Amino acid sequence: MSTEEQMTFDQEPEPSSFRLIATLGVAGFLSGLVLVSSYLWTKPTIDANKAEEQRQAIFRVLPGTADFETFTLQDGQLQTATGPAEDRVFLGRDANAGFTGFAITGEEPGFSDIVTVIVGYHPADQAIIGYQVLDCKETPGLGDKIIRNEGFLANFSHLVVDPEIVLVKNGTKKQPNEVDGITGATISSRTVVNLLNKAMTKWKGPIDAYLQAHPELEKTTGHE
Amino acid sequence: MPTCKLIPNWKKRPAMSNKVIGSQNMQEFLKGLWKENPVFVAVLGMCPSLAVTNSAINGLAMGLATTFVLIGSSILVSLLRKVIPKQVRITTYIVIIATFVTVVDFTLQAYFPDIHKALGAFISLIVVNCLILARQESFASKNGQWRSFLDASGMGLGFTFALFTLGAIREVLGNGSLFGVSLFGKAFEPWIVMILPPGGFFVLGFLLLLFNWSAQRRKQRKMQTA
Amino acid sequence: MNELIWIFISALLINNFTLSLFLGLCPFLGVTQRMETAFRLGLANIFVMVITAIAAYVLNTWVLIYAPYLRLISFIIVIASVVQFVEIAIKKLSPVLFKALGIFLPLITTNCAILGLALFSTNKGYGFLEGLIYALGAGGGVTIALVLLASIREETRILNIPNVVKGTALNLIIAGILSLAFMGFAGLFGSH
Numbered sequence: 001m002s003t004e005e006q007m008t009f010d011q012e013p014e015p016s017s018f019r020l021i022a023t024l025g026v027a028g029f030l031s032g033l034v035l036v037s038s039y040l041w042t043k044p045t046i047d048a049n050k051a052e053e054q055r056q057a058i059f060r061v062l063p064g065t066a067d068f069e070t071f072t073l074q075d076g077q078l079q080t081a082t083g084p085a086e087d088r089v090f091l092g093r094d095a096n097a098g099f100t101g102f103a104i105t106g107e108e109p110g111f112s113d114i115v116t117v118i119v120g121y122h123p124a125d126q127a128i129i130g131y132q133v134l135d136c137k138e139t140p141g142l143g144d145k146i147i148r149n150e151g152f153l154a155n156f157s158h159l160v161v162d163p164e165i166v167l168v169k170n171g172t173k174k175q176p177n178e179v180d181g182i183t184g185a186t187i188s189s190r191t192v193v194n195l196l197n198k199a200m201t202k203w204k205g206p207i208d209a210y211l212q213a214h215p216e217l218e219k220t221t222g223h224e
Numbered sequence: 225m226p227t228c229k230l231i232p233n234w235k236k237r238p239a240m241s242n243k244v245i246g247s248q249n250m251q252e253f254l255k256g257l258w259k260e261n262p263v264f265v266a267v268l269g270m271c272p273s274l275a276v277t278n279s280a281i282n283g284l285a286m287g288l289a290t291t292f293v294l295i296g297s298s299i300l301v302s303l304l305r306k307v308i309p310k311q312v313r314i315t316t317y318i319v320i321i322a323t324f325v326t327v328v329d330f331t332l333q334a335y336f337p338d339i340h341k342a343l344g345a346f347i348s349l350i351v352v353n354c355l356i357l358a359r360q361e362s363f364a365s366k367n368g369q370w371r372s373f374l375d376a377s378g379m380g381l382g383f384t385f386a387l388f389t390l391g392a393i394r395e396v397l398g399n400g401s402l403f404g405v406s407l408f409g410k411a412f413e414p415w416i417v418m419i420l421p422p423g424g425f426f427v428l429g430f431l432l433l434l435f436n437w438s439a440q441r442r443k444q445r446k447m448q449t450a
Numbered sequence: 451m452n453e454l455i456w457i458f459i460s461a462l463l464i465n466n467f468t469l470s471l472f473l474g475l476c477p478f479l480g481v482t483q484r485m486e487t488a489f490r491l492g493l494a495n496i497f498v499m500v501i502t503a504i505a506a507y508v509l510n511t512w513v514l515i516y517a518p519y520l521r522l523i524s525f526i527i528v529i530a531s532v533v534q535f536v537e538i539a540i541k542k543l544s545p546v547l548f549k550a551l552g553i554f555l556p557l558i559t560t561n562c563a564i565l566g567l568a569l570f571s572t573n574k575g576y577g578f579l580e581g582l583i584y585a586l587g588a589g590g591g592v593t594i595a596l597v598l599l600a601s602i603r604e605e606t607r608i609l610n611i612p613n614v615v616k617g618t619a620l621n622l623i624i625a626g627i628l629s630l631a632f633m634g635f636a637g638l639f640g641s642h
Contacts, residue, residue, distance in 0.1 A: 020312050027316050031323040031523065038327045039519035045334035053337075109456050111637045113465060139636070140399075140416055187637050267618050270475035271562040318530065322523040330519070345569045348522050352562050354476060421470045422633065425626030432619035440614060 058090050058103045061120035061130030065092035065100045071210075073202070078210040089203055092120070099217040101129065102207055106199030110191035113137040115146070117195055119156065121203075123211055124218065127176070128196065131156035143188035152189070155179045161200045167193045249374050256378030262355045263386035263428075264435050269355040273387055274424035276346050280403055283391025285339045287384025289332065289347060291377070293324040294356050298364040298376035305365045317360045318351070325351045355383060393427050394418045454583050457576075461587030463635040467563050468595035469628055474563030478596060479621050488600035490547070492593025494536070496586065498558055499567050501532050503585035506568040507578050525568045533558050563592055598628055 059065050068090040070081040081088055092100035102123065107116040115138065120130030133147045146152060151170075159165060160176040167190050173180045181189035211217055262268045272290065277283040297320045301308075308316050329347045332340040340347065350356070359379055364372040395401060398418030400408045417423045467473045474495070482488045505528045514521050537555045541548045548555075558564060567588050571581045602624055611620060 020309055023307070023309055024312055024315060024319075027319045031319050032520070034323050035326055035519045035523070036517075038330050042330040042334040046330070049334070049337045109460070113460070140419055267479070270479065271472050271566075274475070275472040315527075315530070318526055319523065322526050326519060326522050329522070345566065345573060348569055349473075349562050349566060351522060351526055352565050417630070420633065421472065422626045422629040424472065425622050425629055429619050429622030429626060432622065433615050436617075436619060437614040 057118050057132050057134060058092060058120075060132050061118055062090075062092040062100045062103050063120070063130060064094045066095045067097075068092045068103065073206060076206060076209075078206045087202075089207070102203070103130075104199050104203050105134065106195040107135075108191050108195035108198065110136070111138050111143045111185075111187045115188070115191050115195060117192060119196060119199070121161075121200075121207070123207060125158070126160055126162045128156050128159040128161060138185070138188045142182075142185045145182045145185055146188050146192055149182060151180065152182050161196070161204070164197050164200070165193050249371060252371055253374040253378040256375065256380070256382040257385065258382065260379075261382040261386055262379055263383060263390075264432060266355075267432075268358060269353040269383060271349060272346050272353060273390060274421070274428060276343050277387055277391035277394055277424060278419040279342075279395040279399070280388060280392040282339070282342050283387035283389075284384065285336075286343055286346065286350075287380070287387040289328050289343075290350050290353060290356070291380025291384055293321060293328060293350055294359060294380045294383075295373060295376040296324045297321045297356060298359060298372045299369055301360045301364040302367060302369045302372035308365075313365065314357070314361070317357060317365075321356055321360075322351045355379065390424070390427055390431070393431075394423055398423055454580065457580055458583045458587040459638060461584050462591045462594070463632065464638055466591040466595060466632050466635075467566065467588045468592050469625070469632045471566065473566040474561050474592050474595075477557065477561060478592075478599060478625070479618055482596055482600040482603055482621075485597060485600040485604055488596040489593065492589070492596045494555060494558060495561070495563065495592050495596075496589030498529075498532060498536055498564055499585040499589040499592075500582065501536070502529055502564055502568055503571055503581040504578070505532060506572055507576070507581045510572045521572070522569075525565060529564050529568070563588070595628065599625060602628075 055068075058068055062068075071078040071089050071091060072081045073079075073087055073089075078089070088105070090103040092103060094100050100120075102121045103118055104121055105116065105118045107114050109115075114135070115133065116135040118132050118134055119128045121127075122129045131153060136144060136147055138144045138146065155173070158176065159179065162177065164177070166175070166178050167181050168174075168178045170180050170183045172178075179189070179193055256262065260266060263270075263273050269290070272286050276286045297317070300320050301317060304316075325348060328350070329340075332343070332347060359376060363375045367375070392402060395403075396407065397415045398420075400406055400412040400414045415423075418427065461467065465471060468475065468478050477491055481491055502525075506525060509524055509528065510521070514524065533555060537548075540555070567585055571584050576584055599621065603621070606620070606624075615623070
């Protein structure tokens with residue numbers, strides 16, 4: 001501190017409590033203003049980004065989809081989702097409002113952390129027809145093969161879920177409900193299989209019930 | 225070696241002698257880049273340095289975000305330094321820094337969602353980066369706006385440089401790529417551990433070792449020529 | 451119940467706050483010369499973390515719904531207040547402990563681990579009990595890391611270390627080896 005500052009400091013009386021509180025109050029108030037305005041300014045863009053991301057994922061796992069409806073589980077039945085909800089499924093419709101299938105998400109603790117996956121489900125075939133990893137922190141080069149590895153992804157072009165999905169050693173897949181695991185990433189592969197089985201157990205019943213209540217949907221299925 | 229220092233005694237002023245004001249200001253800017261580099265010399269701001277430097281672009285982004293917060297809050301603190309009472313200064317600095325960080329967080333989330341996803345919660349953790357609070361406490365609260373700006377930019381760019389170096393090394397070794405562009409083709413067997421947490425510790429440890437070694441060599445040479 | 455165990459073990463070992471997530475490195479690298487100090491600091495951490503987790507949950511559930519943009523700023527102010535309160539409480543209840551902890555207590559405020567805990571816990575949408583277990587696991591993990599590094603550093607004090615690597619460089623390399631070792635915990639709780 002220069003001598004000049006030193007002298008002023010010694011002569012300055014101790015600031016009153018009012019001054020201290022006032023400073024904090026003003027700082028808090030101004031900060032609050034800035035935060036509110038930046039939040040309101042960016043919120044539309046952020047929401048649009050999130051919605052777009054979700055839309056892209058759904059379109060990816062349900063080929064041919066152009067639009068979708070959102071449902072949640074209430075009392076064991078599918079109900080149209082109104083506000084932001086935790087567990088959701090999406091009913092996909094193509095450009096002619098035909099029924100393309102259901103998009104279902106599931107998550108499960110994996111090797112490192114929780115893995116989140118979205119799949120497209122075709123009720124008539126009882127099969128999964130699309131697959132995308134939404135969140136995964138598995139070991140790069142090994143576990144994270146569940147994201148991109150072509151051999152593994154090929155499992156999900158038509159994976160029957162009835163009675164349940166079974167993980168088999170790489171190269172030994174014979175049945176339509178079996179998944180060829182990734183060599184060297186057994187736990188990550190098993191995580192995906194368990195995750196899907198759990199998701200199916202949770203949603204298959206309500207989905208079937210919903211389709212029974214709305215038979216017109218089956219008729220508009222363009223997907224064979 | 226003490227790490228998180230909020231005490232100003234590590235801010236070494238260059239020898240005053242007959243330096244012109246402009247050159248002295250340049251010193252304020254330059255010191256943060258190398259001689260007093262926040263990561264390699266003062267070992268500040270460790271958490272983000274290691275967590276988000278698993279790739280060059282992430283390191284760069286985090287460095288720039290931190291620099292923005294540092295410059296903004298330094299200028300503001302310097303503007304208000306005569307108004308903020310000593311007793312509540314730390315709290316006020318934290319409020320200022322937290323506001324800047326939240327704004328940066330929202331901006332990244334809206335306009336650079338991929339980077340926001342990659343950096344995650346570590347953007348918010350910029351607020352507890354010892355570097356920023358240390359610069360307010362030891363420099364911005366005692367100097368004018370222009371010099372605070374220079375100090376903040378120097379430190380911020382030095383920090384960014386350090387993070388980028390860390391990220392680049394880890395990405396090249398651990399993924400065989402730089403900025404996502406594959407460098408060595410398929411034949412390269414990536415040294416995966418480098419992009420995992422242990423790699424972060426190792427790379428920074430070895431870089432510090434190199435810094436120490438070069439500082440020692442310089443000292444030895446000085447003693448020999450003396 | 452299964453999920454709670456996973457949250458605890460994950461925070462403690464698999465995704466250790468210090469060795470995997472790089473949180474709480476300032477005290478980790480700076481205050482681990484002696485095992486006893488490191489252990490006490492770890493305990494103080496656990497204590498602050500648990501209180502912070504509760505406070506974060508309360509804030510997040512009842513206050514921040516109306517103003518989500520105030521999350522960061524309210525968390526950091528809450529943490530600073532909690533640390534101040536803990537300091538006063540320890541000073542009154544156990545002056546010996548207060549003296550032993552010394553400057554470390556205020557430093558916990560800028561400890562990324564505490565704020566990181568609050569942020570991660572609310573990001574993952576943990577409820578009250580889950581947040582509590584998470585805090586215990588995270589604090590325990592930080593303590594384990596602190597004690598491990600401190601005990602190794604105590605051992606290396608009598609060794610002949612080359613000058614270039616002395617200090618933080620060596621600590622980082624040791625930390626890297628510890629981190630590598632902890633990677634072995636991955637898959638501990640993999641799906642069966």
